Amino acid sequence: MTAPEILTEIWRGDILESVHTGHAVICDHKGDIVEAWGNPDHITYPRSSCKMIQALPLIESGAADAYGLNSEHLALACASHQGAAIHTDRVSKWLSGLDLGESDLRCGAQEPADIPARNALVKTDDSPCQYHNNCSGKHSGFLTWNKHMGHGADYHDPSHPLQVAIKEAFEDVTDENTPGYGIDGCSAPNFATSVAGLARSMAFFAGASEDGSAREKAALRLHRAMATHPELVAGETRACTELMRAMDHKVAIKTGADGVFTAIIPEKKLGVALKISDGATRASECTIAAILVKLGVLDPAHPATQKRLNAPILNWNKVNCGTIKAVDSLK
């Protein structure tokens, strides 16, 4: 088994303060590995980086069209949003259109990461609700599927027909049997796969064609929705939003908790997946930016890139104290 390799270095002054190891894979649409770092067979949870896979049944079942979902809804179904008004307003309206409400969600309440939304709650002594949960769009997609299919309310239960359908889609696009699932932050099951399997699934999305299978057509709609609405997939200041904008809406990327990142690059029919061994976001963001630059789809000089790749570490006085640096092997 190949060990993880160092992908990100944290320099402070002339001393290497911290290092992040991990595994990363670039895969083509035939499912072959183009390039890899660390161990492609390393098993991990994709966490939120696979939300576009979890949204496949929403379209394939006919639910999305039956309820008139547009590309904004689909982007939210794939989102880890930060609970800003642009997210919660849309989720609330979406659910009321289904004659459902906040209490039908099963994701739990989460304080919004969006500062204006957070401050609005503080000022009115309000508590965050399930609409603010970063996964409320994904769960609204789940509820839409469930309304259409008529199954039980606990759509997040691993034995619920929705999760069975997600597992089938997940194993199909990763081309692997999942070794199991964990329970995610939003209480939905999250199926494990290898980093190569996750990259393979992203390459499936990247290679999906208008003329392809129903699954390919669904994949195409989902990654296009993500790239079309970067602000709905995460939010202002966030890596997914800023980097998708920097790539002119041509590439869909998605972060996942505990150091995961995925990318779908249709123009090259390539998929990317990476897992930082220790789960650090600063390293997953630096590494995905480095790989996107290497693949020629992200401008290294763009401010959104420079905020993550070889980015300065600023202190409370805005003094430059160090650098978050990608290793040379990512060049």
Place this chain on the structure above:
Amino acid sequence: MTAPEILTEIWRGDILESVHTGHAVICDHKGDIVEAWGNPDHITYPRSSCKMIQALPLIESGAADAYGLNSEHLALACASHQGAAIHTDRVSKWLSGLDLGESDLRCGAQEPADIPARNALVKTDDSPCQYHNNCSGKHSGFLTWNKHMGHGADYHDPSHPLQVAIKEAFEDVTDENTPGYGIDGCSAPNFATSVAGLARSMAFFAGASEDGSAREKAALRLHRAMATHPELVAGETRACTELMRAMDHKVAIKTGADGVFTAIIPEKKLGVALKISDGATRASECTIAAILVKLGVLDPAHPATQKRLNAPILNWNKVNCGTIKAVDSLK
């Protein structure tokens, strides 16, 4: 060179989701290594974990006594506090007693981590100030030294006599020549040392006697102040505060940014230092708790311990999704 070793495992379901490697050393008061994990010679920045060393000149110079500092002041001088009212009120009063104010600090403004203090600022549309900076107590100690000694206002400059005095003390108690410094989050220089050197310095504090040198007497006052006032060293819900209370105020411990933790155990004349390679706090807290349990000074059944050592990972619905687990070699 010995590689870092795995110290903390992050389990979700039946799958190992993430791992944290690092270096840890237990040292006795003679400066000898009692036990080590990873590489004792690994060079790192102690960051805030060495604030008690940075406070030695405050006492040794006579400044602390000249300005009537009590044990609360000394605890704050060693603190990474969370900007709660109990911290900022004391810092403000301390500085006004020196005929100084907020603008004399050089640490920068920082949003308080204390939720009530943060919400109070939001509700009044106020911005955080330098009093809220987690290092404002350390900097108040610096200003006290500087007032007593009569040097220039930029006490954080690496060439300032205060920082020269700190470097001398740092090299003395670590018994190493520092390979250099980095600029810390609060703009003060932070001198590098080996993990063994940092543990050795903590053992110096642990072995300090009433009958010892002026430096020993200063060290004794500082670690006693920390253990006497755990709530001033960090704040409610924080690891330093909760674990020092759990150890009946008999042990002083201190966290540092980017995965550092130190401990001073006077009853055993032992010092502990650890550095998590990737800088993760969840791993530094789990590891220091494991070592303190191993050394018999922390009850593994105490709720403060169980919050960090083999702690459950709860999601937004409070569902138990996994465990933050110390490796067996720490038992």
